[in-house]
Amino acid sequence: MKQKQKVVVLVSGGMDSVTALYEADLKYHVVYGISFNYGAKHNSREIPFAAYHCRKLGIRHEVISLDFIARLFKSDLLETGGKIPEGHYEELTMKQTVVPFRNGIMMSIVAGFAESVGATGLVIAAHSGDHAIYPDCREDFMISMGEAIRLGTYVQVEVIRPFITMSKAEIAKRGLELGVDFSQTWSCYKGANLHCGKCGTCVERREAFILAKIKDPTAYEEIVPLPDKPTG
């Protein structure tokens, strides 16, 4: 039997990356799940869910602390930043939540780590709905970054994006098939006791379950009508 490719999975504890972990666990030999604590308001809420799912699947889990981000970078996503805006991602205010080059930094670290532990792949849950407001989510960035990682490592570490053609609702459906318990995942950027239901990532989470026709297991602080998607 052909040996499965060894991979490391970026798993934040959100619904996409947790589903990617289950998906990767089917197809690859997942040697580690990696979470980053970079001083975001919601890190302390999401990382325990990443740990929970790794434990459930028997996958080693490692948390990498990037203390310097909260100290030196500017973003309202961070403990050191301002309030999390509410409404759709597409709105200009959500730009405040960008952590500059966050995906580039995380992917670079996981690439080096993968090579250190004998893995040849890095799995990231990037999907087709990822946001144009985040330059380091865009397709052209991902392709160049994948090239840089392939060329910059001895074993030519491959960036694997299993959900690249899928929407968040399709990922939710796939998660359900894979047996993911979405009540054990975290999205809300505010990082309070409950999901707020109103910030960009809560709005997106609620919409994904509605579009996927899946019962949303999330306890929201407040259920307000979903805002209309801004046009153009």
Place this chain on the structure above:
Amino acid sequence: MKQKQKVVVLVSGGMDSVTALYEADLKYHVVYGISFNYGAKHNSREIPFAAYHCRKLGIRHEVISLDFIARLFKSDLLETGGKIPEGHYEELTMKQTVVPFRNGIMMSIVAGFAESVGATGLVIAAHSGDHAIYPDCREDFMISMGEAIRLGTYVQVEVIRPFITMSKAEIAKRGLELGVDFSQTWSCYKGANLHCGKCGTCVERREAFILAKIKDPTAYEEIVPLPDKPTG
């Protein structure tokens, strides 16, 4: 008068990056010099020199700690690794000193930091002699990484490599013109009290001064004949 471009310089405290700092200080507005403490044996010897030159030029200096590298990565360059090999870089043993994807990780972090502090360029002292044994020093990696950084940041952060066509000896000559005091720079991977004179980076340092016909101001632990360059 045209305003100078704001840049952040990667400055380890070695002779190349210190010269790059002086070079950048002429041409750009250097908003920060950044050093990384990633648990390498020589970090504690080189970083004080980076701080020294930033102070001398009136440039803010920041040290970013990457604790996870010594904890999770494998390399003899690290405190957690084995002995530093001696002889020329080209030799196979020097491969043990590779820290997987180190340049990718450092460049990603500095790219995000640059965007956070309003800089649009990142200066790195990569040069033509950088080693084929390090995949993340090669030209094709640097080009893809530069693309990823440009595409993954709002302000399209530019990777600036002032020494890309120069040899280490040419950098030494340029440093002399710029008034760099090379006695206040550190190369040796062993990180002891004096430069060992025998490891790959000491051999390279000694050769650079000889080829540049510059008096080598370094106090070496032992002056042994320089090894012949391996052919092929």
